[in-house]
Amino acid sequence: MTQHCGLVAVLGAPNAGKSTLVNALVGQKVAIVSPKAQTTRARLMGIAIEGEAQLLLVDTPGIFEPERRLDRAMVAAAWGGTEGADLIALVVDASKKLNSKTRTLIDQVARRPEPKIIILNKVDTADKGGLLTIAAELQAALDPEEIFMISALSGDGVAGLKTTLAKRMPEGPWHFPEDQVSDATDRMIAAEVTREQLYHQLHNELPYASAIETEKYEERKDGSVAIYQQIRVARETQKAIIVGARGARLKEIGSKARAEIGDLLGKKVHLFLHVKVDPRWEEDRGLYRDIGLEW
Numbered sequence: 001m002t003q004h005c006g007l008v009a010v011l012g013a014p015n016a017g018k019s020t021l022v023n024a025l026v027g028q029k030v031a032i033v034s035p036k037a038q039t040t041r042a043r044l045m046g047i048a049i050e051g052e053a054q055l056l057l058v059d060t061p062g063i064f065e066p067e068r069r070l071d072r073a074m075v076a077a078a079w080g081g082t083e084g085a086d087l088i089a090l091v092v093d094a095s096k097k098l099n100s101k102t103r104t105l106i107d108q109v110a111r112r113p114e115p116k117i118i119i120l121n122k123v124d125t126a127d128k129g130g131l132l133t134i135a136a137e138l139q140a141a142l143d144p145e146e147i148f149m150i151s152a153l154s155g156d157g158v159a160g161l162k163t164t165l166a167k168r169m170p171e172g173p174w175h176f177p178e179d180q181v182s183d184a185t186d187r188m189i190a191a192e193v194t195r196e197q198l199y200h201q202l203h204n205e206l207p208y209a210s211a212i213e214t215e216k217y218e219e220r221k222d223g224s225v226a227i228y229q230q231i232r233v234a235r236e237t238q239k240a241i242i243v244g245a246r247g248a249r250l251k252e253i254g255s256k257a258r259a260e261i262g263d264l265l266g267k268k269v270h271l272f273l274h275v276k277v278d279p280r281w282e283e284d285r286g287l288y289r290d291i292g293l294e295w
């Protein structure tokens with residue numbers, strides 16, 4: 001049988017559900033998810049198989065108005081994710097009215113030459129009237145190949161979407177072995193899982209003010225792995241919050257992250273977390289490279 005393989009760029013505003021969708025299509029968690037915008041900082045490729053087709057799904061950071069250097073790098077990574085794409089999949093949160101930011105994004109996507117499909121996500125919490133209004137507006141603005149209505153969270157409509165994506169992929173050999181689910185290294189996965197815990201366990205702006213750097217990643221003879229990660233923050237007060245009373249918060253972040261990294265890598269994990277105050281981390285070129293962003 002002839003193999004098919006193609007690149008799908010998953011674009012959308014922050015929190016539209018891009019990472020949740022990529023995980024649903026892959027059938028397992030490869031991208032971190034949180035209710036906070038800009039959880040996804042770099043580009044990550046999730047790899048899904050449907051029949052004879054291998055789908056390379058590029059999960060991107062949301063597209064928004066950049067304010068700081070890290071923002072600019074994230075938005076650049078998002079648009080960069082469309083390079084060479086066979087299809088742009090625009091994910092829209094259909095449980096809310098389209099706002100001016102999403103409209104700006106729609107205008108930008110409209111100017112792209114690649115074929116487009118629209119994915120109206122979160123139908124589980126959307127009302128029917130709203131859905132139809134949004135669908136009509138997007139149909140007029142983008143002239144997409146197709147519009148899907150799904151819930152990435154419940155999985156509703158995801159199988160149909162996957163079949164359609166597979167049909168649209170060009171003929172060509174698979175790029176990855178069939179059991180590979182993402183292009184992330186184990187080391188990157190480990191750093192992302194810890195970052196996800198920061199998003200889940202810390203309030204307000206703190207996760208945005210932090211970064212994870214892997215200091216050491218050590219495969220041991222007994223099959224386990226020892227991972228040393230540094231959580232960088234800009235101020236002592238931020239460090240105090242992350243560490244928590246008698247270290248309780250950091251311990252909780254560490255134990256949740258360790259369990260999940262262990263599950264994902266399928267091995268025993270020893271995780272060592274250490275918080276470092278570095279007022280200039282946002283200017284550290286190495287950190288950007290570590291998470292796959294251009295400086």
Ligand code: GDP
Nearest residue numbers: 015016017018019020033034035122151152153
């Ligand atoms: P991203 O920023 O576009 O990657 O969005 P995420 O995948 O991180 O999801 C943002 C938030 O929306 C998370 O809290 C998800 O659980 C939630 N979410 C994603 N898809 C759905 C959906 O289909 N229905 C509902 N109700 N929530 C969703």
Ligand code: K
Nearest residue numbers: 015034036039
């Ligand atoms: K998010």
Ligand code: MG
Nearest residue numbers: 018019039040
């Ligand atoms: Mg995301």
